[in-house]
Amino acid sequence: MWSSWVELNPQTAERLNIAQGDLVDVTSPAGVVRAPAMIFPGIAPDIVAMPVGQGHEQFTRYASKRGVNPIAILAPQVVAEANTLAWAATRVRIARAGDADGSLVMFAGEMRERPREGETR
Amino acid sequence: MHKWGLAVDLDRCTGCGSCVTACHAENNIPTVGPEQAGRGRAMHWLRVERYWEGDFPDVQLKFRPVMCQQCDAAPCEPVCPTYASHHTAEGLNAQVYNRCIGTRYCANACPYNTRYFDFFNPSWPKPLHLQLNPDVSVREVGVMEKCTFCVQRINSAQIEAKAAKRELKDGDIKTACQQGCPAQALVFGDLNDPESEVSRLSKSPRGTKLLEDVGTLPKVTYLARQTQA
Numbered sequence: 001m002w003s004s005w006v007e008l009n010p011q012t013a014e015r016l017n018i019a020q021g022d023l024v025d026v027t028s029p030a031g032v033v034r035a036p037a038m039i040f041p042g043i044a045p046d047i048v049a050m051p052v053g054q055g056h057e058q059f060t061r062y063a064s065k066r067g068v069n070p071i072a073i074l075a076p077q078v079v080a081e082a083n084t085l086a087w088a089a090t091r092v093r094i095a096r097a098g099d100a101d102g103s104l105v106m107f108a109g110e111m112r113e114r115p116r117e118g119e120t121r
Numbered sequence: 122m123h124k125w126g127l128a129v130d131l132d133r134c135t136g137c138g139s140c141v142t143a144c145h146a147e148n149n150i151p152t153v154g155p156e157q158a159g160r161g162r163a164m165h166w167l168r169v170e171r172y173w174e175g176d177f178p179d180v181q182l183k184f185r186p187v188m189c190q191q192c193d194a195a196p197c198e199p200v201c202p203t204y205a206s207h208h209t210a211e212g213l214n215a216q217v218y219n220r221c222i223g224t225r226y227c228a229n230a231c232p233y234n235t236r237y238f239d240f241f242n243p244s245w246p247k248p249l250h251l252q253l254n255p256d257v258s259v260r261e262v263g264v265m266e267k268c269t270f271c272v273q274r275i276n277s278a279q280i281e282a283k284a285a286k287r288e289l290k291d292g293d294i295k296t297a298c299q300q301g302c303p304a305q306a307l308v309f310g311d312l313n314d315p316e317s318e319v320s321r322l323s324k325s326p327r328g329t330k331l332l333e334d335v336g337t338l339p340k341v342t343y344l345a346r347q348t349q350a
Binding site for chain 2: 003041043045102105
């Protein structure tokens with residue numbers, strides 16, 4: 001898999017009318033990032049998750065300008081007891097931003113399978 | 122005469138993908154980039170399929186590594202007009218790249234989707250070209266390629282055993298995916314040797330073949346997951 005994605009519970013995605021690969025805006029008090037949605041049954045319905053480690057501005061020709069950096073929109077909250085960044089405490093708003101643009105490329109499960117309904121490949 | 126086979130213990134597989142990486146490194150498999158991969162042109166001789174069951178929080182994720190099943194009655198072989206796809210004496214579904222003219226009939230015939238077509242000439246940006254395996258040919262544009270059961274390892278182990286004037290013993294040959302698997306889910310060996318580990322596992326009551334009803338007689342056996350009652 002390349003680039004970034006937003007993991008969404010299937011029920012949450014259905015409620016928000018978001019299909020696999022659709023572009024999603026993730027808005028927090030600190031900013032907004034856009035990435036394709038990945039329907040992921042293993043995540044709780046009220047949680048969204050994004051992989052950290054992409055969206056480099058400068059980091060060689062292979063790693064830079066790929067995906068987005070979710071740390072950019074983390075709210076500056078700390079775990080008081082440990083005085084560390086609260087990684088997963090940012091409240092975000094999820095909104096469908098556009099149709100799938102092919103930026104969600106998956107190998108597992110889907111590879112060379114029949115195109116989904118309404119999709120031409 | 123040997124008959125090579127593989128057993129995959131799904132109870133051990135964690136879906137980590139080490140086998141895929143090991144296979145890429147061993148067999149000089151090119152990468153095609155995100156755009157072409159999105160069009161289904163990625164070449165993984167071995168892939169990890171992913172199956173979800175249930176809804177959160179009672180959700181289960183199951184993995185299945187799928188490589189060429191090395192069928193005894195292989196649908197890919199009779200359709201090849203140039204005999205590029207053929208059966209060796211030791212039961213491997215071999216692909217002769219020099220004979221292949223790229224009709225892709227074999228990939229159409231394969232029920233497991235484990236044949237991959239070279240849509241491009243492969244290239245490795247420097248210095249990655251230095252890590253190519255010299256024992257495996259680099260395929261050019263327009264030919265079909267697939268899992269070989271690491272035939273280069275099979276042959277070199279046989280040559281070594283012959284030079285040392287000894288019999289090949291179980292465990293002498295490890296495929297790259299088997300070597301890379303941290304959970305030891307994959308076991309390769311000789312199915313004609315009743316004492317071999319792979320023979321023992323293949324006869325397990327947990328053993329199943331992929332798409333068994335198609336009648337392709339695969340030499341890869343999947344051992345079903347065991348659940349605690």
